[in-house]
Amino acid sequence: MNKMIEVKNLTKIYGKKDNKFTALNDVSLKIKSNSTVSIIGKSGSGKSTLMHIMSGLDEPTSGSVVIADKNIFEMSERKIDSFRANEMSFVFQSFFIEANATCLQNVMLPLEIARVSITKRKKLALDALRAVELEDKANVKAGTLSGGQKQRLAVARAIVNKPSILFADEPTGNLDSVTGDKIMNLIFSLNKKLGCTVILVTHDNDLAKQTDMRIRLKDGKIESIDEGKK
Amino acid sequence: MFYLDIIKRALRNLLSSKARTILTALAIAVGTFALTLTLGASNGAQDYAQNIVKTNFDPSELFVSKDSGLFKSQDASTPQLYDPSYGSVTTFGGQTRQIKMLDNSDIQKLAQIKGVSWAQPSINVSLQYLTRDDSNKYIGTLTTYNPYQNPTLLAGKIPSQLQDNTLILPEGYLSALGFLNAQSAINQTVKLSVLNQGASNIIPGATKSQVSNFKIIAVYKTPNTAISAATSLNLYASLGSVENLNNFIYQGTSNYQKYLEAVVKVTDGTNATKLNDVENLIKAQGYGVQSVVDTEKTITQIISVIEGIVTVFGIIAIIASVFGVVNTMYISVLQRTREIGLMKALGMHRKDISRLFRIEAGLIGLLGGLIGSILAIIGGTALNPVISSKLGLGDSKLLIFKFSQVGLLIIALIIIGIIAGLLPARKAAHLDPIEALRTE
Numbered sequence: 001m002n003k004m005i006e007v008k009n010l011t012k013i014y015g016k017k018d019n020k021f022t023a024l025n026d027v028s029l030k031i032k033s034n035s036t037v038s039i040i041g042k043s044g045s046g047k048s049t050l051m052h053i054m055s056g057l058d059e060p061t062s063g064s065v066v067i068a069d070k071n072i073f074e075m076s077e078r079k080i081d082s083f084r085a086n087e088m089s090f091v092f093q094s095f096f097i098e099a100n101a102t103c104l105q106n107v108m109l110p111l112e113i114a115r116v117s118i119t120k121r122k123k124l125a126l127d128a129l130r131a132v133e134l135e136d137k138a139n140v141k142a143g144t145l146s147g148g149q150k151q152r153l154a155v156a157r158a159i160v161n162k163p164s165i166l167f168a169d170e171p172t173g174n175l176d177s178v179t180g181d182k183i184m185n186l187i188f189s190l191n192k193k194l195g196c197t198v199i200l201v202t203h204d205n206d207l208a209k210q211t212d213m214r215i216r217l218k219d220g221k222i223e224s225i226d227e228g229k230k
Numbered sequence: 231m232f233y234l235d236i237i238k239r240a241l242r243n244l245l246s247s248k249a250r251t252i253l254t255a256l257a258i259a260v261g262t263f264a265l266t267l268t269l270g271a272s273n274g275a276q277d278y279a280q281n282i283v284k285t286n287f288d289p290s291e292l293f294v295s296k297d298s299g300l301f302k303s304q305d306a307s308t309p310q311l312y313d314p315s316y317g318s319v320t321t322f323g324g325q326t327r328q329i330k331m332l333d334n335s336d337i338q339k340l341a342q343i344k345g346v347s348w349a350q351p352s353i354n355v356s357l358q359y360l361t362r363d364d365s366n367k368y369i370g371t372l373t374t375y376n377p378y379q380n381p382t383l384l385a386g387k388i389p390s391q392l393q394d395n396t397l398i399l400p401e402g403y404l405s406a407l408g409f410l411n412a413q414s415a416i417n418q419t420v421k422l423s424v425l426n427q428g429a430s431n432i433i434p435g436a437t438k439s440q441v442s443n444f445k446i447i448a449v450y451k452t453p454n455t456a457i458s459a460a461t462s463l464n465l466y467a468s469l470g471s472v473e474n475l476n477n478f479i480y481q482g483t484s485n486y487q488k489y490l491e492a493v494v495k496v497t498d499g500t501n502a503t504k505l506n507d508v509e510n511l512i513k514a515q516g517y518g519v520q521s522v523v524d525t526e527k528t529i530t531q532i533i534s535v536i537e538g539i540v541t542v543f544g545i546i547a548i549i550a551s552v553f554g555v556v557n558t559m560y561i562s563v564l565q566r567t568r569e570i571g572l573m574k575a576l577g578m579h580r581k582d583i584s585r586l587f588r589i590e591a592g593l594i595g596l597l598g599g600l601i602g603s604i605l606a607i608i609g610g611t612a613l614n615p616v617i618s619s620k621l622g623l624g625d626s627k628l629l630i631f632k633f634s635q636v637g638l639l640i641i642a643l644i645i646i647g648i649i650a651g652l653l654p655a656r657k658a659a660h661l662d663p664i665e666a667l668r669t670e
């Protein structure tokens with residue numbers, strides 16, 4: 001299925017009256033399915049805001065996000081939830097893993113939410129853990145892992161439901177460069193293997209060079225879009 | 231999310247903060263403990279009351295009075311008008327009243343009512359004293375023996391037709407009368423003295439008493455289901471003997487052969503409708519009637535009131551602990567904003583998030599209920615023999631736990647927990663995932 005993402009005239013204004021702040025200003029763009037895209041810009045330029053709105057976690061002040069020919073903001077809340085559970089996944093800068101749960105339990109969470117049958121869950125979760133080389137940690141409490149392992153666990157959780165779109169918000173921001181590179185290589189290889197669109201938020205230009213498309217934001221506006229790896 | 235997965239997740243969350251979970255549950259446990267014991271005690275009391283009534287009164291008998299108001303509570307705040315047709319003024323149940331008395335014609339009338347097997351006056355004779363030649367004089371009460379009572383005998387035998395001037399002696403009089411044991415009292419004679427009230431009324435200072443010999447034919451064991459300590463010292467004799475002494479006491483007074491109450495035995499009276507039919511026939515003749523069931527109702531009513539009061543306190547304790555649950559759940563929501571944000575980002579429905587927190591609160595209710603009731607049942611069961619012997623209840627237990635009751639109580643606590651979780655769950659469900667995920 002063609003999971004092209006089309007962002008049309010997206011504007012996000014925080015606050016009211018005197019406190020108004022325009023975080024996104026008339027942003028329009030198109031993302032081809034199965035491609036890798038980076039959103040770059042200085043801190044506060046609106047990268048995360050754009051990503052949250054594209055994934056339906058946040059609502060725009062105006063404009064629309066069309067995924068696979070459907071405006072996600074015209075769907076019911078339930079539909080968006082299910083859409084996110086089945087078609088999207090996330091990797092965050094600060095991991096957001098459940099420290100008290102085992103690695104296996106962490107990875108199974110998206111499957112539970114998507115109501116995948118109990119019998120299939122364990123197998124799928126173990127496959128995902130294998131893909132990030134954390135198989136041997138399946139029954140270990142996630143809180144005991146190192147930073148790099150935690151992010152690999154988050155990646156396993158992000159791929160377990162075979163998403164069409166993977167959002168990664170500065171996934172290497174809390175890691176040293178060697179570990180960060182490993183995580184990015186992992187994500188890029190998953191893009192090839194699973195064929196999912198990867199939308200990467202980063203302020204690392206070298207990293208952005210490895211993606212198919214770069215969207216540069218400045219003060220909530222698109223400064224430039226360029227395509228092709230460099 | 232499947233319901234089962236939500237429950238598993240709720241359990242995992244509670245387990246990962248054990249101390250907080252247990253402390254919150256303990257608050258509920260205190261109220262539950264009190265309520266479980268209250269329920270147990272009221273079960274025990276009901277049971278004991280029923281037991282007392284059952285062993286002391288024949289359910290196929292009715293108590294009948296001339297005064298239809300005798301068994302009802304009377305307005306004691308205003309004085310009663312004097313009526314010469316009534317008997318003398320008496321103090322009954324703490325009230326000074328003129329009470330209509332039954333006479334022998336009433337007894338005969340009652341005996342002829344359809345469905346009545348027999349009717350006899352209910353007489354308690356207050357003895358002037360009873361004694362043996364070489365012992366002290368003791369006061370006592372003589373009443374008619376009713377085979378229904380079927381007391382446990384320490385010695386002797388009770389014939390089906392009790393002879394006049396034979397006596398069934400309570401264990402409590404044995405040593406007082408100088409008997410070494412129950413067996414040695416059998417066939418011995420005791421003297422029962424009664425004092426005429428007529429003579430002393432007419433000629434002040436003059437006393438007229440009568441002493442009669444009674445042969446002890448049996449000695450009965452003090453029952454642990456006696457109505458009071460006093461009735462466990464009742465002496466029993468035949469109706470004829472009791473009437474003789476009673477007639478002597480009241481000879482020359484307005485109460486001669488007048489009775490406050492009569493006992494009416496109903497044929498097949500254990501059948502509720504037959505008993506009720508006779509009860510109505512007697513009522514129709516203007517008499518007051520009370521059945522054993524009525525007596526039992528009066529006793530259990532009193533128990534219910536006490537039970538109600540204690541229950542209210544238990545419920546107040548539980549309501550207080552509900553605020554603990556609300557507080558704990560609120561803190562839990564605040565501490566877990568990241569988890570909630572993550573679950574929302576991964577597509578968990580608002581409804582399921584709310585359900586997760588409600589289930590956690592319900593589980594705290596369940597845990598508190600289990601801790602409280604199990605402790606109460608263990609403690610109560612261990613203490614039962616001690617309490618019974620302290621209160622002289624014999625084989626009866628003060629605390630009787632019914633699993634259906636405790637089960638209902640625990641279900642109620644789960645529901646209360648869920649209600650306590652409603653607001654925190656709502657807060658969790660409405661949390662903005664972006665805000666939650668931004669917390670860094």
Ligand SMILES: Nc1ncnc2c1ncn2[C@@H]1O[C@H](COP(=O)(O)OP(=O)(O)O)[C@@H](O)[C@H]1O
Nearest residue numbers: 014015021023042043044045046047048049050
């Ligand atoms: N809830 C909010 N209320 C007000 N301003 C906000 C809110 N969320 C984000 N902003 C502002 O919007 C701008 C863009 O934020 P963000 O998208 O997080 O930037 P980036 O991810 O590029 O660092 C920032 O200046 C930030 O302060």
Ligand SMILES: [Mg+2]
Nearest residue numbers: 047048049169
């Ligand atoms: Mg950001």
